[in-house]
Amino acid sequence: MGQNLSRRRFLSLSAGVTSLGLMPLPLSAASPLLRRWSGAALGGPASIAVHHPDPGTADQLIERCVSELGRLENIFSLYRPDSALCRLNRDGYLDGPPSDLVVLLSECIWFSRLTGGAFDVTVQPLWRLYADHFSRTDSPAAGPDRDAVERALDLVGYDELLLDADHVTFAKKGMAVTLNGIAQGFITDRIAEILRSGGCDSVLADLGEIRALGTHPSGQAWRVGLADPWVPDRIARTLEVADRAVATSAASGFQFDASGRFHHLLDPATGISAARYASVSVVARDATTADALSTALTLMPIAGADRVLRDTAGSVALLTYPDGKTQTHKGDRSAS
Known part of the structure; x- marks a missing residue:
């Protein structure tokens, strides 16, 4: 997990809403039944396609969603110095934290335990180490020395993140958190629930991760291009989804060096960039789960990935290996 949010722009929508630089799919023809919004969220392009029996109500709901996006960005952003997350990283503690931050950090700890630590939001010191190293023109191409990596690793560990409703605290000075491996999914789910509760029966939200409610108004499944x-x-690859979320993590999404050897998918156990897969896409019941698992599974062998998929019922992983081979995994079942 790292600080560049464009790393996940590996999905293309077919609802008349397109992701950054990606090929539109056949269903992308304009539909008069959809109300649309496009803008930015957490530093990346964002879009929402909505159907509601009353177009005026759809527009009002979209306005609510845009307001909610701004509110949540003020909590989770690494780009806004006064965000709750930036204040936590700067001071090492946060008194009276926003309830949404406590909820999301609690979910982060749950996913860390589920994945045996492969998902760990406290990897930000490692990201800073690699970013600082490769920002200097005279830095060795071999990357930071092992002693520097070990010092950063000493600040990594989700069990050192202490929280309750009133306080969030780091157990060690110098720790820091990045929510870039889960916040987009969390926000996508929040927006989807606003629209669902407002009576929208067809929704495709892309706020860094994708979540579909129902089907396209035409009755066809939403189509998502990987x-x-x-x-x-x-x-x-093209997926047909309804009432599902999709997230992708790929090593090429953000690279610290020109060779691509050092990238944002950092292993919290070793401090080294993952090399097991070229990309991992996860289809899950909600975008928070898809987001977290697509990050964690990039670091996990098949046996571990299958266990995690079994424990998150209904989740499917689409794995692309460095040699181009692909596999689809559904817990203990797989198919090439």
């Missing part, structure tokens, strides 16, 4: 991890302008 980009080729080596040629992002090319759609490698």
Whole structure:
């Protein structure tokens, strides 16, 4: 997990709303039944396509969603110095934290335990180490020395993140959190629930991760294109989804060096960038789960991934290996 949010723009929508630089799919023809919004969320392009029996109500709900996006960004953003997250990282504690931050951090700890620590939001010191190293023109191409990596690793550990309703505290000075492996999914779910509760029966929200409510107003499933991890302008695979969320993590999403050896998917156990898969996409019941698992599974062998998928009923992982081979995993079942 790292600080550049464009790392996840590996999904293309087919609702007349397109993701950054990706190929539109056949269902992308304009539909008069959909109300649309496009803008930005957490530093990346964002879009919402909504159907409601009353277009005026749809527009009002979209306005509520945009307001909620701004509110949540003021909590979770690493780009806004006064966000709750930035204040926590700066001071090492936060008194009277926003309830949404406590809820999300609690979910982060749950996913950390579920994945045996593969998902860990306290990896931000590692990200800073690599970013600082490669920002200097005279830095060795081999990356930071091992002693520096070990010092950063000493500040990584989800069990050192202490929280309750009234306080969030780091157990060690110098710790820091990034929510970039889960906040987009969490926000996507929040927006989807606003629209669902407002009576929208067809929704496709792309706020860094994708969540579909119902089907396209035409009655067809929403179509989501997964980009080729080596040629992002090319759609490698198309998924049909309804009442599901999709998230993708790929090593090529953000790279610290020109070779791509050092990238944002950092292993909290070793401090080294993951090399097991070229990309991992997860289809799950909600975007928070899809987001967290797509991050964690990039670090996990098949046996561990299968266990996690079994424990999150209904989740499916689409794995692309460095040699181009692909596999679909559904817990203990797989198919090439």
